[in-house]
Amino acid sequence: MSTSDVQRLLAEFVAEDRGEVPAEPRRYLEQVEGRDREELAALIDAYLQRAPRRRVAPAAMSREARDASDRVERSLFGDAGAWPLLLPRLRERAHLPRRVLVDQLAERLGVDGQQRRVADWYHRMETGLIDPDGVADRVLEALAALLGTSARRLREASRAIAPLRAPLDAAAYARTAAPDAELAQTARPGGAEPGEGTGADDAAAARVDALFTGGRDAQP
Amino acid sequence: MPFTPRSEHELIALDDDALVAHLRDAQAAGDRGQAALALQVLIAGHWDNVKRRVAMRVAREDVDAVASDVIFSAVRNAGGFEGGSVGELQSWLRTITARRIADYHRRAAAEPALVALATAGGGDGDEPGGGVELADRSQEGAVEVRDVVDRVLAGMSELHARAVELHVLAALPAAEVAARLGLGADNVAQIASRFRRRLRTALEGSEAP
Numbered sequence: 001m002s003t004s005d006v007q008r009l010l011a012e013f014v015a016e017d018r019g020e021v022p023a024e025p026r027r028y029l030e031q032v033e034g035r036d037r038e039e040l041a042a043l044i045d046a047y048l049q050r051a052p053r054r055r056v057a058p059a060a061m062s063r064e065a066r067d068a069s070d071r072v073e074r075s076l077f078g079d080a081g082a083w084p085l086l087l088p089r090l091r092e093r094a095h096l097p098r099r100v101l102v103d104q105l106a107e108r109l110g111v112d113g114q115q116r117r118v119a120d121w122y123h124r125m126e127t128g129l130i131d132p133d134g135v136a137d138r139v140l141e142a143l144a145a146l147l148g149t150s151a152r153r154l155r156e157a158s159r160a161i162a163p164l165r166a167p168l169d170a171a172a173y174a175r176t177a178a179p180d181a182e183l184a185q186t187a188r189p190g191g192a193e194p195g196e197g198t199g200a201d202d203a204a205a206a207r208v209d210a211l212f213t214g215g216r217d218a219q220p
Numbered sequence: 221m222p223f224t225p226r227s228e229h230e231l232i233a234l235d236d237d238a239l240v241a242h243l244r245d246a247q248a249a250g251d252r253g254q255a256a257l258a259l260q261v262l263i264a265g266h267w268d269n270v271k272r273r274v275a276m277r278v279a280r281e282d283v284d285a286v287a288s289d290v291i292f293s294a295v296r297n298a299g300g301f302e303g304g305s306v307g308e309l310q311s312w313l314r315t316i317t318a319r320r321i322a323d324y325h326r327r328a329a330a331e332p333a334l335v336a337l338a339t340a341g342g343g344d345g346d347e348p349g350g351g352v353e354l355a356d357r358s359q360e361g362a363v364e365v366r367d368v369v370d371r372v373l374a375g376m377s378e379l380h381a382r383a384v385e386l387h388v389l390a391a392l393p394a395a396e397v398a399a400r401l402g403l404g405a406d407n408v409a410q411i412a413s414r415f416r417r418r419l420r421t422a423l424e425g426s427e428a429p
Contacts, residue, residue: 007388007416010388010389010391011391014389014390014391015391022268022269022272024272025272025275025276026275026276029276035420035423035424038423039419039420039423041276042368042369042419042423043369043388043389043419044272044276045273045276045369046369046370046389047389047390048269048272048273049273049313049314049317050385050389050390051269053236053262053265053266053269054264054265054266054268054269055232055233055265056232056264056265057228057232057261057264058228058257058260058261058263058264060264061260061263061264061267062267064267064271064284065263065264065267065268065271067284068263068267068284068287068288068291069259069260069263069264069267071288072259072263072288072291072292072295073256073259073260075292076259076292076295076296076301077247077252077255077256082292085288085289085292089285089288
């Protein structure tokens with residue numbers, strides 16, 4: 001291989017990339033080795049840095065791009081800072097399905113039997129529909145232990161964005177945010193909103209609600 | 221001036237900075253639907269470029285997370301969400317992508333089991349907020365190589381650097397670049413050849429792959 005081969009591969013990459021489907025760098029990089037590969041990678045990277053935005057409709061996004069868009073949207077416009085980006089990512093890395101995470105979280109919080117209510121509040125954390133200052137340190141400590149991070153980092157992430165304006169209400173956000181496939185599976189707790197107790201479960205539900213709305217020092 | 225909603229087609233036709241400004245205006249006006257649509261158009265258009273840059277240097281399982289973080293941080297900064305001026309999304313994307321990839325490898329060394337999210341003023345970079353990540357260290361040396369093209373271009377005159385961008389990086393014919401920049405076609409070819417030699421030299425001076 002030579003510089004001219006690297007230049008030819010770059011030109012072929014650029015030509016393909018100007019078509020409808022983005023070119024795959026690895027397919028070109030696999031054709032060279034060692035310093036040639038580094039040179040080609042640097043040139044492709046420099047090309048991609050300068051490539052203009054593709055003029056495509058959101059409907060054309062891949063599933064990964066759609067998921068990313070939903071999470072960025074919830075982080076940017078929601079009330080919980082970067083939690084909608086960070087929490088699902090940590091959960092995925094820990095290979096914890098949300099149902100399992102919620103069960104373990106309820107157990108750690110000492111509110112067994114209130115999994116559905118915990119699930120709903122956790123759903124709000126992942127979707128940015130919660131005031132993070134209302135969430136108890138105890139909740140973040142339990143979550144951090146399950147997700148392999150620290151409560152301090154979770155708290156900091158919730159403050160990653162300075163609010164621009166008064167928070168929009170959850171109903172308005174729910175109308176505009178695209179549903180996350182996994183989150184959409186969440187059943188609402190008996191049709192009740194968090195914060196609305198239901199019959200004999202009132203006391204237990206109130207304890208859970210306090211953990212997610214009562215402030216940093218709240219205890220169940 | 222009252223906020224004017226735009227159709228999806230109109231938003232797609234806007235340039236980056238106009239789109240970011242529209243997003244910002246929509247949010248300020250409380251039009252969540254328009255703000256979300258503008259964001260989706262931005263992400264739809266930039267996702268593949270950012271993801272491919274990240275994918276060349278980051279473990280496959282972490283690519284989407286790092287790319288998401290790049291987009292989030294770039295939009296926050298370009299949108300003035302951190303209090304700065306609105307605009308220059310492309311520049312933010314370029315800078316933050318390189319920085320997040322470097323962060324990814326650096327943090328892997330410090331905290332191999334931890335995904336970290338830096339907070340305002342707490343990241344390794346100088347842009348406010350943002351930041352992920354973790355990883356293996358196998359690409360750590362190679363990350364530095366990414367800057368080599370910019371370093372070589374910085375050592376050339378502005379006109380010659382532009383010629384390289386158009387002829388080498390954008391693969392435009394030398395004659396077309398020459399006509400656009402008021403140079404001779406032979407001169408463009410020589411400039412490109414000089415750039416490639418310098419790039420080779422710079423790469424040989426960097427850490428072995």
